[in-house]
Amino acid sequence: xxxxxxxxxxxxxxxxxxxxxxxxxxxxxxxxxxxxxxxxxxxxxxxxxxxxxxxxxxxxxxxxxxxxxxxxxxxxxxxxxxxxxxxxxxxxxxxxxxxx
Numbered sequence: 001x002x003x004x005x006x007x008x009x010x011x012x013x014x015x016x017x018x019x020x021x022x023x024x025x026x027x028x029x030x031x032x033x034x035x036x037x038x039x040x041x042x043x044x045x046x047x048x049x050x051x052x053x054x055x056x057x058x059x060x061x062x063x064x065x066x067x068x069x070x071x072x073x074x075x076x077x078x079x080x081x082x083x084x085x086x087x088x089x090x091x092x093x094x095x096x097x098x099x100x
Contacts, residue, residue, distance in 0.1 A: 001033075001080075002032060002046075004028050004088055005030065005031050006028075006029045007026055007029065007092060008026070009024055009089075009092060009094045021051050021053025021054070022051070022052045022053070024050045024089065024093060026047070026050055027046075028047075028088070029045050029067075030043075030045060030046055032044050040066045042068035043067035044065070044066060044067065044073075045065055045067055046065075052093070058086065059082060059086050059089070062077065062085070
């Protein structure tokens with residue numbers, strides 16, 4: 001099972017206003033057990049695009065990367081892991097900056 005140790009998150013701007021909802025990019029640092037095929041000595045992070053639209057929230061895209069090399073890995077999340085990541089993203093949405 002993956003463990004999220006830290007994250008960075010930001011709202012992605014849609015300069016043309018074409019896409020409905022708000023999209024967020026999350027970079028999730030992961031603690032991966034050594035016996036997992038995804039394990040790397042250099043560390044792994046997960047880049048997630050998270051959509052919030054009309055009271056619905058979901059992951060639209062994700063990709064695993066090795067920290068040191070930025071090499072991507074073609075691995076998928078199982079249903080339980082994807083639900084855990086989606087829940088984490090929803091709980092850690094960046095606060096909107098108030099306009100002055």
